[in-house]
Structures are given as structure tokens and as C-alpha cells.
Amino acid sequence: MPSHIPSPDRTEEFLCLLTEHEPRLARYATLLIPHLQDSDEVLQEAKLVMWRSFDRFETGTDFGAWARKVVFHQVLKFRRRPSRRLQPFPEETLELLASEIVGLEKELDYRQTALAVCIAKLPDDHRRMISLRYFDENPIEQIATQLGRKTDAVYQSLSRIRRSLHRCISDAIQVQGRSV
Structure with missing residues (x-):
């Protein structure tokens, strides 16, 4: 494993x-x-690479493109590991998907911003439930226990909250003249 690091003047x-x-x-990695x-x-492995x-990256060129290439190669390396999980599609499909993702970056950025705005508009208890489920990745049963609710009630609440977020994001996209 090489121990080479960027020169101090390039670290910043x-x-x-x-x-x-x-x-x-x-x-992109997700x-x-x-x-x-x-x-x-x-992604962590790609950051190390x-x-x-x-020091081989040329200042003034497209860092995002260079970094995505590194991530993509790390994805391929990961997929070739014997211990990896079953991958849903072949490498050729992965390459097509990667190029499509790059083409959709601005749209994805806009949707991500709209999602953050829409989540901020939710009542506190809904934001907490979304955070517990999707940011902290807690299982539904654990959320139900934490909130003192039945599992079915948590499933139903999350379903309603997701529909509400979808409507909010769709409305934001329509206002900006973008397609859903």
C-alpha cells in the first residue's frame, strides 16, 4: 500500500x-x-486512492469527473471481491448506469435540495421518524419501541410521510418547470 500523500501545498x-x-x-457510489x-x-477506499x-491530478481540470472515475474503479474492484454481495447487473450495465448518473447530476442535486426543504417543513415528530428510519437506519420495530407506538402504526405513518414528501418535491419541481 503506497504511503504517498499530496505535497503540503496541495493538501488544502x-x-x-x-x-x-x-x-x-x-x-454516485450509492x-x-x-x-x-x-x-x-x-467511497472511503476511493477517497484514499x-x-x-x-499529485497526478491537474489543477484546473474537472475534479468531479476525475473523482467519479476513481469511485467507479473502486466499485468495479469491490464487485470482483469473492466476499461481495450478489450484484443485480453485469459490469456493462453498470458502465451505462454510471454515465446516466453523470447526465442526471443537476436534476439529482435539485431533487436533493427539494427533499431537504420538504423535510424541514414536516412537523417535528415526522422529521424525527424520518431521521430514525432513513438517516439512522433503525428497523421499524425499534422505532415503534422508541416512540411507544405499534409497528403497524409506524409503517402507516412512514407511508403517509413519504407520500407527503413526494407531493412536496413534485410541487417544487413543477414550480421550477422540471419534469418529475
Whole structure:
């Protein structure tokens, strides 16, 4: 494992670029590897590769494209591991998917922003439930216990909240003249 790191004068440049692009890279990895733990692992490995090879990155070129390429290669490397989970499609399909994701980046950014705005509009108890389920990844049964509710009631509440968020995002997209 190479121990090469960027020169000190490029460390700040790397950190700024990575911070700017990290949400898109995380989304990209998650879309290519649907298991969150696996996509997080791949993204961490990709960041290490980027860090170690940053001296070869040319300032002024497209960091996002370079970083996505690194992530994509780490995805391929992950998929070839004998211990990996079953992947739903072949590498050729993965390559097509990756290029489609790049083409949809602005739309995905807009939807992500709309989702954040819509979540902020939810009542506190709904935001808490969404956070427990989708950010903390708690199982429904644990959420029910935590909230002192029945499991079926939590399922129904989450379903209503998701429909509400979908309507809110759809409305935001229509206002901006974008398609759903």
C-alpha cells in the first residue's frame, strides 16, 4: 500500500475539492452499489486512492469527473471481491448506469435540495421518524419501541410521510418547470 500523500501545498486544494464534491460522490457510489454499508466502504477506499494520487491530478481540470472515475474503479474492484454481495447487473450495465448518473447530476442535486426543504417543513415528530428510519437506519420495530407506538402504526405513518414528501418535491419541481 503506497504511503504517498499530496505535497503540503496541495493538501488544502484536495480537501476543498473533496468537500465540494463529496455529496455527489456519495450519491454516485450509492446509486452504483445499493447497499449503504458497501457503498460507504467503496467511497472511503476511493477517497484514499484520490488522496494518494492527488499529485497526478491537474489543477484546473474537472475534479468531479476525475473523482467519479476513481469511485467507479473502486466499485468495479469491490464487485470482483469473492466476499461481495450478489450484484443485480453485469459490469456493462453498470458502465451505462454510471454515465446516466453523470447526465442526471443537476436534476439529482435539485431533487436533493427539494427533499431537504420538504423535510424541514414536516412537523417535528415526522422529521424525527424520518431521521430514525432513513438517516439512522433503525428497523421499524425499534422505532415503534422508541416512540411507544405499534409497528403497524409506524409503517402507516412512514407511508403517509413519504407520500407527503413526494407531493412536496413534485410541487417544487413543477414550480421550477422540471419534469418529475
